Amino acid sequence: MGILAGVVITLGLFAYIFWPDNNPFRQRDKTRVDYLRERKEAIYDNLRDLNFEFLSGKYPEQDYADQRSTLEDEAATVIAEMDTLTARGITGRARA
Incomplete structure (x- = not known):
């Protein structure tokens, strides 16, 4: 009886752990x-x-301004594309 219970519990655990939806x-x-x-x-x-590295004195002002401008432009491009896709109904949260 104890062995049968152990086998049933073991099979149940394997099914729970390795079931495709719960992987x-x-x-x-x-x-x-x-x-x-x-x-x-x-x-x-x-x-x-x-910003942190500029404030700590690691970058000259011109390099900081150039890199900041580049990063801000890239962020604006990314956000604009996200807004466009979201407006079309593509959110990325529905897939599983």
């Missing part, structure tokens, strides 16, 4: 909006780092 190692497909969202966060991180 934590399965990644969902990324959409273009997901990629843009990640890119936007990376650009914002780069802007924060750039």
Whole structure:
């Protein structure tokens, strides 16, 4: 009786762990909006780092202004594309 209970519990655990819908190692497909969202966060991180390094004296003012302008332009492009895709109804959250 004890062995049968152990086998049933073991089979139940294997079914729970390895069932395709519950597999934590399965990644969902990324959409273009997901990629843009990640890119936007990376650009914002780069802007924060750039500001910190400029304030600590690691960059001359001209280099800081050039890099900041480049990052801001890239962020504006990414946000505009995200807005366009979101307006079309592509949000990137529906896929699983």
